[in-house]
Each structure stands twice: as C-alpha cells, then as structure tokens.
Amino acid sequence: MTEKAIFYHAGCSVCLDAEQVVADAIDPARYDVESVHLGETPGRVTEAESAGVRSVPALVLGGQAYHINFGAPIDALRA
C-alpha cells in the first residue's frame, strides 16, 4: 500500500532540478509520487495552497508541505 505524495512545480529550472533529484529519490515502494505543473494546471493552485504550499517547488507528504529551495511564489501562479 503506497501513500500519495504530490510534487508541485512550475517548470522553472529550480523546480525541474528538484523534481529530477529529490522527487525521484522518494521510495516508490512506499510512495506514489504525482508531479503537478501548476503553470499548466492553474486549477490546482487552490488545492496546493490548502495543503500549505507557499512557493514552488514543494513536496506534500503526509499532509505537510515541504518547500524545496525556492523557484517562485504560489501567488505568481494564479490564473
């Protein structure tokens, strides 16, 4: 049984690097990692904010938001 993990990003270079290294390092035996590009799916910005995401890239794990370095503030991604 895997737990859901969501990696929110916006296609920025800081985001892509974090996706390729940190999100990719997550144990696939325990986590099902979904990658969400908020620039392409602005309808999910509210969901990300509700999970505590304030900037991207961020990883939501176990109901908590973990901001990884800093690419862009979430306010900049609202449609």
Place this chain on the structure above:
Amino acid sequence: MTEKAIFYHAGCSVCLDAEQVVADAIDPARYDVESVHLGETPGRVTEAESAGVRSVPALVLGGQAYHINFGAPIDALRA
C-alpha cells in the same frame, strides 16, 4: 550500489519534522542517508557550507543542496 545522501539539521522542530518525513521517504535501495546534527558536530559546518548548505534542514543529494523549509541559518551553527 547506493549513493550517499546527507541530511543536515540542528535538532529544531522544523528539522526533526523534515527528517522524519522527507529524509525517511528517500529510497533506501538507492540512497544511504546519513543524518548530521550540526549543533552537536559543529566541525562539519564547513563541509555543509562547501556543499552549498545555507540553512537547515537541508538535504545534499547528487552534489546539490536542497533546503527544505527553513529552520535556522547555517551562520547560527558555527562553533
């Protein structure tokens, strides 16, 4: 063959949460995660800074530093 990953922290609550959730989620089949408490081993602050760590908690993976949320600036941890 596992790759080395180092999680630098300072025992703060933000650090411990990130350690228990993010560092613990790293795939043990691919990464050997070492946890370093810089408050207890200030002699490793220089090593962390050389890896690009500017604040804790941070994870060094593949030679890059990934700052996870924000607990304390590394300057505060110098002996």
